[in-house]
Amino acid sequence: MTNAQVLDRYIQHMLGQGKSETTVSNYATDICLFFDYLENERGATPGGGGLQASRQDLGEYTQYLKIAERAPTSINRYMAALRSFYAFTFSAGLMRLNVADKLKSFSVQKQNLAKWGTGNEIGRLIDAIDTQQLSPTKKILHKAIISVFLNSGLRVSELVALTLPDVDFAGQRIIVREGKNDKYRIVPMTKPEIARLKEWISLRKRGGLYVFQSERSDQLSVRAVQHILAKLREISGVDLSVHQLRHTFAKRYADANGIGAAAEVLGHSNINTTRVYTAPSMAQHIANANRIATEV
Template identity: 35%
Template sequence: MNLAFAIDLFLQHLVNEEKSDKTVKAYGMCMNHFKAWLDSSWDEISDLEDVTQTVVRDFKSYLESKVVAKTKRHLAPTTVNHYLIALRSFLLFARSKGVVFKSEPVAGIKLKVIANQNQTKWLSNEEIAKISHVIELLKYAGEKRKALYKAIFAILVNCGLRVAEVADLKVIDILLDSGLLIVRSGKGDKYRHVPLGIKTRTILQAWLNHHGGVSPYLFYSQRDPQMTTRAIQHMMGRLSKLAKVKFTVHQLRHTFAKRVANESGQIEVVATVLGHSNIQTTRRYIEPSIQEVRKVIESVEFE
């Protein structure tokens, strides 16, 4: 089977399995990278059946020795594993479609063993305070604009919503009297309620006072009745620069989850508010992060 054709079939299979766009794109990048490497390193291989254990091991060695031009560093072990996992899924898919390999290549895929260290990053209380202060001092922003920034930031850091979930919120999803926020179509099309704290309710009420009812969506722009995820990311990026606090929108979700985990001590509570189906995904918030480990090490080291 032609390799390019097999890759197209594989990616279409992922789409049919209703994998997320992000997953399909990541697997596509990995497989196209594999094909490009194969074309340049193994000229004699044109068909998928010719991929052997030796080829797979050679690809792993290539990944481990590859230096990223931008950072001048080798690929992280987790990145190497992402490539290998994608390749293994692809080869297993090809075998299920009748491809008979001359030498079983899947057996040659050995993932790098990585110590279980929590790399999740979240913001400190001081950093959150800096960002909130910057919103108050936004130049050339009237009260409506400030109320908008406050409301979006509050939902991200006090409710832990994904940026797409924030963009999809409608006015009717904010139940201030009940102190609840409704996520109607979260990841995996899951419906859930998220409690609203008193401060967040106050912030949202202030924004609703400016909303004007011009759109059914909670957040809108001058051009569109629904604010895009890109626009929300741009707004948070502006706050990051002004506050000189480096963060991503998703790290605000991590920050919320970590605070809930610390306060409740119950992984089930965190999983519920985040909308996680697999509680193992939530475990990162009750395990010490690498930053927390670093602080302990620095506090006990000798001069």
Template identity: 30%
Template structure:
């Protein structure tokens, strides 16, 4: 009964992969979210996407919410369903998008956790560059903090993407398949040069990937996550250290120093400035703490 629904979904996923060229991770998210709608249609005896009305989508969302699915997950799921119906409209398989007007529950705005300047200095300055692995990991962390890269962006870098003369790194295909060029700070440049020398000493000058294992294989995202967590624990940092936290640190520290929201937006590769504005809240939190500690009329009486 749901064979036609399933076929349409598979065609949509193939369209995302082959024509939209979205990442495999994104395709997997779309598949997981839209499959839940297929299962719901099966339960409700729908056998045609045209049959669904906004009331059906609202009931579908309400059931997921009652089962404990969070507001953010529901927002993402609704976005996937809307995109799926846009595809069905384009293909002439439906004449309306029942998810278009459906609102997800409002999610509580959570601020991204970050590391302060002292924690970042502790993490970077205390990581040695004596062994192959430590030298590579130091360069990885310096580059994350210097340029605010996403994890997938850093993992995909090749040697040719780093321009030492101009002190730039070229992101060929960032999120949404958008490229950008980012500056690299002096300390990160120095760390990368040391890493390049270490690579050559280990006979890896033929490998194109920027960061590799000792066997010469490109370092994967999971391995990078594990290495950052290792150094965070080793240096006694109480907060879990992961790549996105270093990206948060880059953004919040840049904003604290410059107050240039548009520049930080460009550096992070955010298509919408509202995504970047969350860091203004982090900056305000920092200012509020300074105010509470320093202002004579703000201090609590002992």
């Protein structure tokens, strides 16, 4: 069986277990890096060395990553993907041994690496919309998108999936019907957000149910939203991703309303996931250190 064939079976298995497409895609990418290593560094059969891997191969791959100066957190992610993959190949009867069952993760001191925007950064990002050579309608669309991220904390996949019935202006709420792990939840909708959404919806030229549309499609894609923000980053010089806009909402909401309320609105099953927004970020640690820095 080729690497491509066994990887496809693994992907279908993971999706069948309810794993998100993003998680499965990331794992598949990390597993393919190991396949490349087997071919290029261990002389494995091109396109078919995955099922011939040994515990020694995996151990030496870990050392290879360390020599390549990959971050411990990155190596841990690669190891997690390989543990998952080889547990599957063993349970599916494709290999007689689970060659990854001895793989260990690196011990990494827990630090808050989450990033959220400051008031100044968010202002510059929003101002960048008006500086672009865009039609007034597109500028309104972009402002509506940024407003939903900053005021309701939706994930990008949730934003593009929004339909008109999901936006309850009278109740000042947004219904997220298929959040992460297909969880249903209701999130608050602020007055500035309502104004932006009403403005955008009144200008939509296409029919259909989806709130956010492009000139060519009834539903805006995740990639299109990411492209919009990439352009704003380039113009404003503010290095915030789509997901970091969600972090920005999460931080502000947790500070104002407490960790329990934030966990509910964000759709976190485990409140420990939300604690990151109440702990100092690395940027805050750097600022704190600079305040007590000593000139030498």
